[in-house]
Amino acid sequence: MTRVIGPRPPSEQDDPSEQDDPAEEAGLPELEDPHWMHRATEFAHTTFWSVARRLPALVREALALAWRTSRRDTIASIGLNVAAGVLTTLGLLATTGVLQQLFAAGPTPQRIRAAVPALVLAAAAVTVRGALTVAAGWAQARLVPQINYAVELRLFETTSAVELAAFDDAGFAEEMDRARDRGLAEAASIVNDTVNLVTGVVGVAATAVAVTVIHPLLLPCLLLAAAPEAVTAVRMARHQHLDWLARITRRRRKWMLADLMAERRTAAEIRAYQMREFLLAEFHRMMTLETRAELRLARSQMLTRGVGLSITGVATFVLYAVLGGLLLTGVVVLAAAATALLALQSARAGLRTAVFATNSLYEDALYYQDYRNFVDRALQRVPVGGTRPVDGFERIDLDRVSLRYPDTETAAVDEVSLTVRRGEVIALVGENGSGKTTLAKLIAGLYRPTAGVIRWDGVDTAELDPRQTAAQVAVMSQDWWKFPFTARQNIRIGRHDRPADRPGPNIEDAARDAAAHDMITELPFGYDTLLDRQFKDGQDLSGGQWQRLVAARGLYRDARLLICDEPSAALDARAEHALFQHLRRHPDRAVVLITHRLANVRHADRIFVMDHGRLIQQGDHDELMAQEGLYRELFELQAAGYLAQAGEAAAES
Numbered sequence: 276m277t278r279v280i281g282p283r284p285p286s287e288q289d290d291p292s293e294q295d296d297p298a299e300e301a302g303l304p305e306l307e308d309p310h311w312m313h314r315a316t317e318f319a320h321t322t323f324w325s326v327a328r329r330l331p332a333l334v335r336e337a338l339a340l341a342w343r344t345s346r347r348d349t350i351a352s353i354g355l356n357v358a359a360g361v362l363t364t365l366g367l368l369a370t371t372g373v374l375q376q377l378f379a380a381g382p383t384p385q386r387i388r389a390a391v392p393a394l395v396l397a398a399a400a401v402t403v404r405g406a407l408t409v410a411a412g413w414a415q416a417r418l419v420p421q422i423n424y425a426v427e428l429r430l431f432e433t434t435s436a437v438e439l440a441a442f443d444d445a446g447f448a449e450e451m452d453r454a455r456d457r458g459l460a461e462a463a464s465i466v467n468d469t470v471n472l473v474t475g476v477v478g479v480a481a482t483a484v485a486v487t488v489i490h491p492l493l494l495p496c497l498l499l500a501a502a503p504e505a506v507t508a509v510r511m512a513r514h515q516h517l518d519w520l521a522r523i524t525r526r527r528r529k530w531m532l533a534d535l536m537a538e539r540r541t542a543a544e545i546r547a548y549q550m551r552e553f554l555l556a557e558f559h560r561m562m563t564l565e566t567r568a569e570l571r572l573a574r575s576q577m578l579t580r581g582v583g584l585s586i587t588g589v590a591t592f593v594l595y596a597v598l599g600g601l602l603l604t605g606v607v608v609l610a611a612a613a614t615a616l617l618a619l620q621s622a623r624a625g626l627r628t629a630v631f632a633t634n635s636l637y638e639d640a641l642y643y644q645d646y647r648n649f650v651d652r653a654l655q656r657v658p659v660g661g662t663r664p665v666d667g668f669e670r671i672d673l674d675r676v677s678l679r680y681p682d683t684e685t686a687a688v689d690e691v692s693l694t695v696r697r698g699e700v701i702a703l704v705g706e707n708g709s710g711k712t713t714l715a716k717l718i719a720g721l722y723r724p725t726a727g728v729i730r731w732d733g734v735d736t737a738e739l740d741p742r743q744t745a746a747q748v749a750v751m752s753q754d755w756w757k758f759p760f761t762a763r764q765n766i767r768i769g770r771h772d773r774p775a776d777r778p779g780p781n782i783e784d785a786a787r788d789a790a791a792h793d794m795i796t797e798l799p800f801g802y803d804t805l806l807d808r809q810f811k812d813g814q815d816l817s818g819g820q821w822q823r824l825v826a827a828r829g830l831y832r833d834a835r836l837l838i839c840d841e842p843s844a845a846l847d848a849r850a851e852h853a854l855f856q857h858l859r860r861h862p863d864r865a866v867v868l869i870t871h872r873l874a875n876v877r878h879a880d881r882i883f884v885m886d887h888g889r890l891i892q893q894g895d896h897d898e899l900m901a902q903e904g905l906y907r908e909l910f911e912l913q914a915a916g917y918l919a920q921a922g923e924a925a926a927e928s
């Protein structure tokens with residue numbers, strides 16, 4: 276049988292456990308550290324005691340988050356764990372009672388009878404404690420999805436409201452990634468860690484109370500015996516973290532390779548270039564190094580644990596010796612000593628839980644802080660706008676408007692003044708990078724000018740209600756997104772909130788106007804076809820078909836200002852012709868058209884020519900053709916191509 280997947284089998288020489296730290300590793304392709312690495316590094320270099328010092332503040336933060344999300348589940352998670360702790364104490368005391376009766380003098384049946392009440396109490400304590408622990412776990416598990424939902428909602432409410440310009444700011448984008456990648460997930464973790472910490476501390480405290488009641492001298496003995504285990508737990512957690520840090524770049528590369536080999540969007544290219552062997556070899560190399568690192572960690576963890584267990588063994592031996600001494604000198608009775616040994620198990624488990632929870636809480640809180648900081652900063656970038664109502668316009672005036680993108684030397688739009696009037700079609704033309712799209716986004720209100728003023732009927736747009744202003748605008752963007760919805764939804768999102776009584780084109784009419792209707796009806800489920808291949812029955816469209824859908828959405832929006840940025844770049848001649856029939860003059864609408872196909876702007880009322888962000892020419896087609904300049908040059912260049920072809924065809928016939 277042919278092997279479908281057949282990576283090179285590891286040779287003996289490749290045995291990961293046999294190789295030393297390879298120089299090969301240094302030859303791996305360079306990758307930048309992920310943006311959240313600074314937190315991981317910060318944690319790695321913080322001592323456990325510094326972590327413990329910050330604990331009260333972190334616990335307060337986590338509890339506040341849980342409290343805001345669900346008071347009932349917060350109280351239940353903490354309260355039930357504390358109650359379980361009280362029952363641990365009761366259970367241990369009852370056990371001492373049982374042992375005291377069993378070790379007392381007298382005939383066996385009589386001793387057993389005397390032990391029965393304490394035995395019942397101990398059994399009841401264990402049972403109720405178990406029930407409380409289960410209920411506490413349930414409350415804790417209920418908290419997690421609620422917290423996740425609350426923090427995600429808050430994040431996306433904020434990211435979807437911030438101004439578009441924020442997305443051009445590399446710092447902002449990085450903070451957003453950081454908040455999304457780890458910050459979000461760690462919100463529920465810090466609450467979980469806190470509840471675990473409380474559980475651990477309550478467990479230790481309950482045991483401590485029980486042994487102190489039995490005999491105060493037992494408490495220091497108990498802590499002494501449990502301490503080595505806690506130290507081992509801290510050391511192992513640190514090892515694991517440092518090792519994870521050292522391997523993170525390689526693991527990212529491994530994930531990236533794994534993604535490349537199992538992603539739809541890369542599948543075609545990988546096959547076309549026959550990259551399979553190359554990728555599998557890279558993956559194999561990465562896995563070899565990774566496995567070797569994991570084996571190294573396992574070895575060092577084993578050593579740490581071995582040393583820890585040896586010290587714990589010695590400490591337990593010392594405890595036994597001390598208990599023996601106390602028994603011999605009659606300071607404690609046999610029953611109390613036996614209970615102390617039982618208590619030791621419980622204290623160890625509690626201490627281990629508390630130590631792990633402390634470590635995790637500190638680290639997770641660092642990432643959660645990233646989320647908090649991002650949301651605070653993002654809220655400052657939500658455009659406030661004015662309150663003046665807007666209902667259409669007669670004219671939009673740009674007065675020496677400029678826009679400089681963050682961290683760039685030159686202005687993408689430089690002191691441009693122009694007017695867009697209702698009922699007109701205006702065109703923006705110019706070479707690549709001349710600032711047309713940026714200017715269109717300024718007119719659409721997607722960007723605020725960094726200098727100059729835009730006025731709607733004489734009123735500065737900063738004074739207008741931003742939601743109402745945006746409702747007047749439709750943008751058929753050059754870089755549209757393939758929204759993973761049905762064809763109908765893809766058009767309807769253009770004005771999904773249109774009230775039933777408000778007039779406007781219906782979905783099918785808009786699709787017909789954009790030459791999309793026939794193409795949609797030919798899809799397997801017509802308008803209800805899901806346009807995403809990653810889901811069952813989903814379909815994909817060609818570039819031109821998508822663009823027809825985008826045009827249909829823009830027409831369905833039925834806005835007073837229609838901005839069309841290269842609306843026909845991917846359309847065939849028939850679809851382009853059909854679309855431009857519907858982009859003609861309309862008394863209630865202004866159209867701003869950007870296109871490199873200059874034949875389409877011939878009939879525009881006015882044409883604005885951009886060059887390096889500046890407006891260098893304006894007029895209608897005839898005026899611009901009558902003068903020397905960029906417009907005529909570009910138009911003639913394009914026309915020459917058609918004329919030459921027409922000439923060749925005439926000569927051949």
Ligand SMILES: Nc1ncnc2c1ncn2[C@@H]1O[C@H](COP(=O)(O)OP(=O)(O)OP(=O)(O)O)[C@@H](O)[C@H]1O
Nearest residue numbers: 443680683687705706707708709710711712713714
């Ligand atoms: N988000 C951005 N951040 C930084 N610079 C940008 C951004 N978008 C565009 N630019 C720069 O601004 C200038 C104008 O770009 P713009 O997209 O407005 O040009 P254009 O005339 O529409 O080009 P094209 O004809 O290629 O679509 C270019 O130099 C471009 O590199």
